[in-house]
Amino acid sequence: MSILVTGAAGFIGYHVSLALLDRGERVIGFDDLNAYYEVPLKEARLAGLMRRPGFSFHRLDIADAGAVAAALDSDPGVDRVIHLAAQPGVRHSLINPYAYTRSNVEGHVVLLEACRRLPRLVHCVYASSSSVYGANAKLPFSVNDRTDHPVSLYGATKKAMEVISHAYAETWKLPLTGLRFFTVYGPWGRPDMAPMLFTRKILAGEPIAVFNHGRMRRDFTYIDDIVAGVVACLDRPPASDDGTAPHRLYNLGNHRCEELMDFIGQLEAALGVAAVLEFQPMQPGDVPATYADIEASTRDLGFRPRVAIDAGVPRFVAWYRDYYGERRCGRQP
């Protein structure tokens, strides 16, 4: 297989690329290494991939149709696509809305147009998000629930990606699957997300902002479970022999609705340091709870998350100490 992974220098893209290289696939990575969060972390992930045989890389903006076409011409033979490049983060969409429309909406259309021109395309899997469920009160969130009331621009662009994908699957019979990820954490994670933000502040003795006065619940999903789900999905393109558009949607979550305060407790235990809590009101664009119904993902993809937070948090903390400890001593990973 020759698999294009967009967002390869990102958290999930890095781990997915490694898993594919481990099973002997050829991986072509796209990423623009933008400065939304610390670029050295993206570069360190990319350096790890560049050392591996079978990996090639193009630094480009996925919303640049000419650059995407040229890269695919120079690195031909792609037969599968995992599209993860996006502008993530709910809170940042209040500050820089155009980054979301450019990367998530325009970038997605550019990728779908590129897919349409790949003569050997078997399947394109793309990242959606639990944010499409907005503030739905019915838990767990099922792929059959309504998703037309997002509460953030980020969620709205992810919903836009899903409906645009459906149109492409219908019109061009492109085999497409959208995966709605639920709060992914683990080694090499994102510095803008709670596990990393909290860890940094707890170790520095600074207060951590706990929104909605601590009354938050999240379905925290360990990165290895997400990777297993993405790879299983890649191997199962949707059939179009029944006349319907070959487009499917699945939730990838841990199927546990954890109290945020319990997650913080796990972090404190793994770090051996008590957190200083600063309770704050709910943030605009945030939702009080997420919880994935994974019945369809388990049935169709064999998705079975294995890592609960009491196992995943210590693994994340061990990586954090190792990575940032080495950085402070000036050593390379």
Ligand SMILES: NC(=O)c1ccc[n+]([C@@H]2O[C@H](COP(=O)([O-])OP(=O)(O)OC[C@H]3O[C@@H](n4cnc5c(N)ncnc54)[C@H](O)[C@@H]3O)[C@@H](O)[C@H]2O)c1
């Ligand atoms: N991590 C989570 O909890 C989570 C939850 C739901 C959905 N998702 C989705 O999963 C995907 C991967 O997320 P992640 O956590 O790995 O984020 P990430 O920010 O670590 O990775 C995304 C990568 O895409 C790159 N990128 C962004 N815009 C680009 C553009 N226009 N052109 C080229 N490259 C670009 C970034 O440089 C980054 O390396 C995203 O689509 C995100 O919306 C993630």
